[in-house]
Amino acid sequence: MKLLAHIREFIKDGTLVSRSNAKAAALLGAPAHFSFYFIFKYVFHLPYENFALRMLAVTLCLCALLKPKLSEKQQQYFPIYWHFMLIFVLPFIFTTNLLMNNFHELWLYWEIFMVFVLIMFVPNWLLFLLDLIIGVLGAIAFYVLSAPQVPLEPHFNIPLWSLVILFSIVAGYMFSFSNWQSMKAEERRKAEEKNLALEALAGGIAHEMRNPLGQISHNLDEILQELLPNRLDHSGDTTQLAELAKTIRQRVAQAQTAVNRGLHIIDMTLENFRGEDLFRHNFSSLSAAATTRKAIDEYGYASEEERHKIMLQGENDFIFRGDENSYLFVLYNLFLNALHVLRERPDGKIEIRFETGSDVNRVIVRDNGPGIPSEILNRIFDPFFTSGKKGGTGLGLAFCRRVMRSFGGDILCSSEFGKFTEFTLTFPVLDRDLIEDFEANLYAEYKSLLSGKRLLLAGNDRENLAIIQRQLAPLGLKIDEAAEGASAMSMIEAKRYDIILSDLNLPVLSASEIAKRLDAQGKEIPVIAFVSDHQPVEAKEGEEPSGIDARISMPPVLSELLQVLKISLETSREALKESLSGKTVLVVDDLDFNRRVIKSMLRKLDVTILEASNGQEALHKLDENRCDLLVMDMKMPVLDGFEASRRLRSSSSINKDIPILGLSGNLDNKALQMAKLSGMNDCLIKPVKMKLFLQKVAAMLKNERPVEV
Numbered sequence: 001m002k003l004l005a006h007i008r009e010f011i012k013d014g015t016l017v018s019r020s021n022a023k024a025a026a027l028l029g030a031p032a033h034f035s036f037y038f039i040f041k042y043v044f045h046l047p048y049e050n051f052a053l054r055m056l057a058v059t060l061c062l063c064a065l066l067k068p069k070l071s072e073k074q075q076q077y078f079p080i081y082w083h084f085m086l087i088f089v090l091p092f093i094f095t096t097n098l099l100m101n102n103f104h105e106l107w108l109y110w111e112i113f114m115v116f117v118l119i120m121f122v123p124n125w126l127l128f129l130l131d132l133i134i135g136v137l138g139a140i141a142f143y144v145l146s147a148p149q150v151p152l153e154p155h156f157n158i159p160l161w162s163l164v165i166l167f168s169i170v171a172g173y174m175f176s177f178s179n180w181q182s183m184k185a186e187e188r189r190k191a192e193e194k195n196l197a198l199e200a201l202a203g204g205i206a207h208e209m210r211n212p213l214g215q216i217s218h219n220l221d222e223i224l225q226e227l228l229p230n231r232l233d234h235s236g237d238t239t240q241l242a243e244l245a246k247t248i249r250q251r252v253a254q255a256q257t258a259v260n261r262g263l264h265i266i267d268m269t270l271e272n273f274r275g276e277d278l279f280r281h282n283f284s285s286l287s288a289a290a291t292t293r294k295a296i297d298e299y300g301y302a303s304e305e306e307r308h309k310i311m312l313q314g315e316n317d318f319i320f321r322g323d324e325n326s327y328l329f330v331l332y333n334l335f336l337n338a339l340h341v342l343r344e345r346p347d348g349k350i351e352i353r354f355e356t357g358s359d360v361n362r363v364i365v366r367d368n369g370p371g372i373p374s375e376i377l378n379r380i381f382d383p384f385f386t387s388g389k390k391g392g393t394g395l396g397l398a399f400c401r402r403v404m405r406s407f408g409g410d411i412l413c414s415s416e417f418g419k420f421t422e423f424t425l426t427f428p429v430l431d432r433d434l435i436e437d438f439e440a441n442l443y444a445e446y447k448s449l450l451s452g453k454r455l456l457l458a459g460n461d462r463e464n465l466a467i468i469q470r471q472l473a474p475l476g477l478k479i480d481e482a483a484e485g486a487s488a489m490s491m492i493e494a495k496r497y498d499i500i501l502s503d504l505n506l507p508v509l510s511a512s513e514i515a516k517r518l519d520a521q522g523k524e525i526p527v528i529a530f531v532s533d534h535q536p537v538e539a540k541e542g543e544e545p546s547g548i549d550a551r552i553s554m555p556p557v558l559s560e561l562l563q564v565l566k567i568s569l570e571t572s573r574e575a576l577k578e579s580l581s582g583k584t585v586l587v588v589d590d591l592d593f594n595r596r597v598i599k600s601m602l603r604k605l606d607v608t609i610l611e612a613s614n615g616q617e618a619l620h621k622l623d624e625n626r627c628d629l630l631v632m633d634m635k636m637p638v639l640d641g642f643e644a645s646r647r648l649r650s651s652s653s654i655n656k657d658i659p660i661l662g663l664s665g666n667l668d669n670k671a672l673q674m675a676k677l678s679g680m681n682d683c684l685i686k687p688v689k690m691k692l693f694l695q696k697v698a699a700m701l702k703n704e705r706p707v708e709v
Helices: 002-013 019-043 051-069 078-100 105-121 125-145 158-226 238-274 288-298 324-342 396-406 432-450 462-475 485-494 511-520 558-570 573-580 592-602 615-624 641-649 669-678 690-701
Strands: 284-287 310-312 319-322 350-355 360-367 410-416 420-428 454-458 478-482 499-503 527-532 550-554 584-588 608-612 629-633 660-664 682-685
Touching (some): 105 125, 284 288, 284 324, 284 558, 432 558, 454 485, 462 558, 499 511, 527 558, 615 629, 660 690
Antiparallel strands (some): 284 319, 410 420
């Protein structure tokens, strides 16, 4: 066994089998052996040709194409197969034909050709000689064992031909060795380049993460200071307690912002390095305005000042086909670069606007930063190019271009040094029929949930109210209107409403004040606020502690408006209790902290929670208990979530058809595909956001497909 291992290691070390080599062997060798049989037998009428040997050679060559599809375990044996194939299709068959055709002149030439080809595929001189000798000896054995015996009567100058063969081997090997050295040098250069990029990446992550981690540490220290006993001496003073609660809430919100920034740095880094192709069949129809607002809302800003630097003009919205996460990361990269250069500029701003055209639609991101020098401008989209940003990897803009071109568009940059930088994202214009189908599908998707629901629309801007009324008309909602906050409260006390959609700055009582009064009265009615889009993006304090469930910008984007209504309805406590009450959920994660996070999200909803620390333990629990939902981490020791899902789906368990929600800290395309193949129904990336988690859980327990948000 040790000898076999040493042989395998020797072959592996002396073999360079690239995908292009395997492809060349298949595409050159298979047709050549097939056609040469007929050419030599029926055109040149050579005495000997063997159809079986030729077909076996064709098969061996074609099997080399299977290399990329082999498992990791099978790949380690491929070098042995590779040498067996080369020995058979080159020295064995060529020398066999040389002998069986009695040293025919044609085969003397082909033997020299065979030596050159073998050298090209086996650059290691020792392995080359080994392959050549084994092939030649095998051919001699085949000749000796063949019947009838072909008499050998060589009529050529054997010493002279042998000298040519020897010189061919030496010359061919010298050329191959030189080529091999060049390949090794190129590999070393690429490895050094990769190491430099990884070093820059590590430095960039360390540099970027130090800020949010420092902010988290600072805010936690501030909270601890606020909670010290000497600060709570006057605990009976309600004013002081209110101020204390406000301060702590602000500190927690700032810490959450810092955490979000750190998470986005990690996500952006992973996206830039994955290099995965985006497949058009996975694309969906997206609103440029809604998706851009989502990027602005969710970006991890370093400070509140950074939020106020971004200004969005929401007119001229358009629909494009693409992948939402990839588009978000394109904008994140642009924000990161722009905010970096604007950090020292009090008047710095980033303006985002949309332009529609007959052939191309555009998203334009412009900042009033220092601009980009002309000598650098032409290189900013090159991989690994970075300038003026300490710790940068130079991957971001190359990633942006790859994404935009996968959408059928592009990303362009214009800049005037000392004045501005402007990035233009271009998108192909979609057919009107496709846009109408998109809107029709939206209404069909949301109508079953929203039809018959009672909505209070509060505001005094008739234009805004008319737009919302028009967009909601096809859904069958029962809509009442109120012009100011006091009348809105009177209507709420007189009628039962499922949801309230209010101007954030409603006269008399604002949307926030209405939400607080409803909470004080114990009424669990979602309140959604709409705000003007012609202003800097306002900060959100964590999970809207003011009582507002969500905010939308005017004019509203249909997909965004309907999605917000749906999520607010499905994640209201009343709706969740209706969906989850009496249900049993099995939470599986190897970390106790992660299980506690999920349990905290489900508490107060009358849910029975079971726990397991790995997939094997989860399967035992599912054999013993009937459950309604399985929430499971994808990567765990003993048995991971993928394999546990596969085993459950193929078992005879009473829970074999249970909905499975997979959780992972790294949801790339490969993980999503594995989750789908293993039988998981849906996936979420960790850390999990409460509203999204509860909405997906409620939808899965109702056997509905959750809305992707």
